[in-house]
Amino acid sequence: MSFFKRLKEKVAQKTESVTQKFISGLSKTSSSFMGAITDLFAGRSKIDEDLYEELEEILIGADVGVTTTMELVERLRKEVKERKIKDPAELQPLLSEIIADMLEIEEKDSPIRMNPDGMTVILFVGVNGVGKTTTIGKLANRFKNEGKKVVLAAGDTFRAGAIEQLEVWGNRVGVDVIKHQAGADPAAVIYDGIQAAKSRKADVLLCDTAGRLQNKVNLMEELKKVHRVIQREIPNGPHEVLLVLDATTGQNALMQAKTFGEAVNVSGIVLTKLDGTAKGGIVIAISHELQVPVKLVGLGEKPDDLQDFDTTQFVHALFQSGIDEEVEVTEVKG
Template identity: 50%
Template sequence: MALFDRLFGAKPEENLEESALVEEAVQEEDAVPEILEETDAVTEVEPALTPEQEAQKQRTLDLMERYYAEKAALAARVQEAQERGEDIAIQTKEAVEVPAEPEPVLETDQEKYERSLEKTRKGFGARLNEFFANFRTVDEEFFEELEELLILSDVGVQVASTLAEDLRYEAKLQKAKKASDLQRVILEKLVNIYEKDGQFKEAINMQDGLTVMLFVGVNGVGKTTSIGKLAYKYRQAGKKVMLVAADTFRAGAVAQLVEWGRRVDVPVVTGPEKSDPASVVFDGMEKAISEDVDILMIDTAGRLQNKDNLMAELEKIGRIVKRVLPDAPHETLLAVDASTGQNALVQAKEFSKITPLTGLVLTKIDGTARGGVVLAIRQELDIPVKFIGFGEKIDDIGEFSSEDFMRGLLEGLV
C-alpha cells in the first residue's frame, strides 16, 4: 500500500445505493431533533497512556500528594505555635523538604512531530485553504497560483513545477471542474514525492562493532548541539559513546563539544589548539577501538566559503578513518537548519559536491514554517533525512520517520 493510503486511508469508492439512502435519511426532518439530543453531549476521550506513562503519572500524583500533606502539617504546627504564643521562627526552622519538580510525562515520537511541525502545518494549511477558497474552477491561473503557493511553502521550484504539471494531467484525466476536486490529489502527490518508489533509506547504518558517524555542516546550524543530544540519546539506550572534536580551528568549537561531553557524561577526544583535524580523528579512532566503543561521532569544520580547503580536509579525514577501519565512516551526515528554507537546499547541494552524504540532520524544525524543504531536498538530491531535531530539550532529537513527518505535516488537511 502506498504511503499516503497508509497514513490517511484509501479514497472510498462511490456507492450510489448507499448515497441515496443517506440522502433520504437526511431529508427526514423529524429524525433530526432526536439525533441531536442523542449526540449533542460529546464526551472527549483522552488517548490511552502506555504502561510507562501511566506509572510516571502515578508517581507524580503520589509525590504531589505527599508534598501537600507535609505542607498542610507544617501549617498546622505553625498555627498551634501561634496559639501557644511560642516563637514561630524556632518552629519553622524544621524545614519541609520540597520535592524536585516531577519529570513531565515523556512525549511519543508522533507527539514530537505534531508539536514541532505545528508552524509548518498551520502556514501551509492556511495558504492551501485560502487558495481553494479563492478558486472555484480549474484553469491555467489555478495551476500558476498553485505553483507559486508551493514555492512559498519551501517545497522548491523543481517540486512545485513537477507537481503542477502532474496535476494538469490529473485534471484532464479526471475531467475535474472544481478546485476542491484536486485537493486530495495535491496532498497525495506531495507524499509520493517523498516516498520515492518506497525507497526511504532512513535506517541508520549501525554496525555490530564500532559505528563511526561523521558530521558536516556550516557553522551555526546546530551541528555540535545535535551531536551532544545524540550522544545523550545513545548513552541512555545503553551504548558506549565517544566524541571527537575535529573542528580545531573555530574558536570555541572544541570547548562547546567538551561541555556537551561533560553534560551527558561522554568522553571527548581533543587535540592541541589549531592542530591538524585528521590527527585528532586518528587518535579518536584508535581510542574508540581500544576501548570497545559502540558509537564514535566526529565533529568537523564547516567553512563552506573556502570549499577547496574544506574538501581537502574532509578527504584527509576520510582517508584516516578508512586507514583504521576500512568500511568507515558508516554515516556521513549533513546538519541543516530547517528555518533557513531554500538556503538549506543550497547547502545540501554544495556539501554533496564536497563529500558523499548518506543523510541529513534536520535541526530547528520546531521554530519554522519551512518544513517543506525536506521535500525539495528529497526530490532534487535524493538525500534522506536520518535525524530530526524537535526543540531545545536534551532529548528533543530522534531518528527520522517519513510516515510520522508526513502525518505531522498534513494532519487535518486531508
C-alpha cells in the same frame, strides 16, 4: 478509502508522543502552508490555470523550491486529468499523496545505518551555526540510553569554543571526548579518536568537524582528508556522513547540501530547527532534488526532540488541518 484517511490510520499505529512532536514541530509550516492551500482550494469552483499558478507561488513560498514545485504541480495536473477530478476540494489529499510519494523514504526502525560487525563511525559535516555540535550531543545521548558505549571526537579545531562545547555535551551525557588543542590537524584528532574508541571497545564514534563555508576550497580538502583517514582505519567507514542543515535558511540549505555532496559522499541529512520555520517545505526540496534522505529532524530544544524522520508523520503534520476537516465532514455525513 481516501489518502487522508489512510494516513490517519497509519499514524494511529505510531507512538503518540512522536506524533505530537511532529505536529508541534511543524505547526508554523502547517499553519502558513495549509492556510494558503485551504484558502486557494476553498475559494475556487473549478480547476483552472490560475489555480495551478497560485499553487506554484504557495509551494515556492514554503521553500519547496522551483524545480521540485514545477514537477509536483505537473504531476498534480496529470493525476487530475487521469482521475477526471473536477472539484478543487479534492486536490488537497491528492497533493499530500504526491508529496509523500516524492519523499520516497523507506521507513525503518532507525534510519541511521549501524555497523553490524563492530564499531559504527558517523561523520558530521556542515557550516557554522547549524547546530552540528548540539546534534552530536543529542545523538550521543540517544545511543547512551540504548546501552551503547559512545566516544566523541572533537574534530572541529577551527571554531573558537567548539571543543569546549563538545566537552560540555560529553560531560552531560557521560561519554568520553577525544580532543587536541585548538588549531590542531582535524585528521589527527579523528585518527586519535578512532584509536581511543577501539581501545575502549566503543560501539559508536561520533566525529565533529569544522563548520566549513562552501567557498573555502582548502577546508573542503581538509574534510576529504578526514574522510580518507576514517576509510583507512575503519573498513567500510564512515558508516554515515551526515550533513547538518538549518531549516530556517531555506534554499541556502539546498545549496550547502549540493556543495558538501561534491566534497564527500553525504549519506543523509539532519535538518535542525524545523520547529523554528514556516518554510518546512525545504524537506521536500532536499529529499527530491538531491536524492539524499533526511534521516533526522530537530523539532525542539530538548534532547529527545531530535527525531528520526518519518514520511508518514511529516505529511500528516503538514496536512493535519485538512485531515481533521475531512474526518469531521465524514462524521457529519455518517
